[in-house]
Amino acid sequence: MLIQKAQPASVKLIPSDNGTRYKCVYDAPGKDPTRRYVVKVSRKGVMTIIDRFATLEDAAICYALTPEGREDAAKLAKAEALRQEQDMTSAQAIATAVEERLELQTNGSGFVGVFQSPQGCKLPFMTRINLGCFATEEEAALCRARELAAQAVAPAAAADELALTCPICIEPIKADSAPVATACLHVFCRCCIEDWIEQSQPEATCPMCREPLNGASGSLTAVPLAAAADASTAPRRTGWNPREWQQMLVEQASVEAELAARAEATARSDEQQAAFVYHSGVPRPVDLARAGYRPLFSQRRGGHMSRGEAHPRASSWRM
Incomplete structure (x- = not known):
């Protein structure tokens, strides 16, 4: 099949x-x-050879x-147009944040909650809550600021009951x-999360999702509450501090592990003894002791009944 050659400038390789x-x-x-260079395409499950060429460019033009x-x-052109439409420059992202009255939180190395993506990703910057990948740091920080603002101004009637409660002290957030938000967008009372970070050093993590809290208190963002949230009538509950909560979890886990180990050992012992009695017909040692028989153990033969004592027959033994 011969295809007329075209200029490389008029063809999208x-x-x-x-x-x-x-x-x-x-x-x-x-x-x-x-x-040397062959062009092959799959049509209806069959690999079809289109043509062969001497140069790589001619083969690419053929395909x-x-x-x-x-x-x-057409797919590449559509994706490129969509990317150019969605991507913002640094100046555009900063101007949009000023227009929407959003604050882009910064730290020593860049923006709070914005991390550089691995080399395999096409866009270099991302957030850790899957808000998306972005071409510039400013655009990623703007997306995070919008998410924080949306959570802060959400109507109290439509919010979940736990959304207005600090997960650490279990008290209504006023x-x-x-109230402050971590880089993973979980909201806490400032005193509670700062105490948690201080006691969890040097590797402080979020109490909710266990994400690392890089920069400790520097990664916390103030969250303004809506007026309806300030008038919350949720019942007040007495909570535990982080140290008491962690100690309770450790004690509960150790007790549960010990009980599980005892139950497993007891079940294994009962199963083994029941299987021995069922297959051999010989009663268990505990049943022999209850019946008044005293076994005499030998160092050379491993153990046998004392001479002169009648061994109970399996057929006449009553369990």
């Missing part, structure tokens, strides 16, 4: 991560150097002119308790 850097183009060296190549080019 489809890139790929294979050895030739172009999709559906393969290097098949042979005796004829003019047929770009096929129906499959045009479809891939404006006088200075």
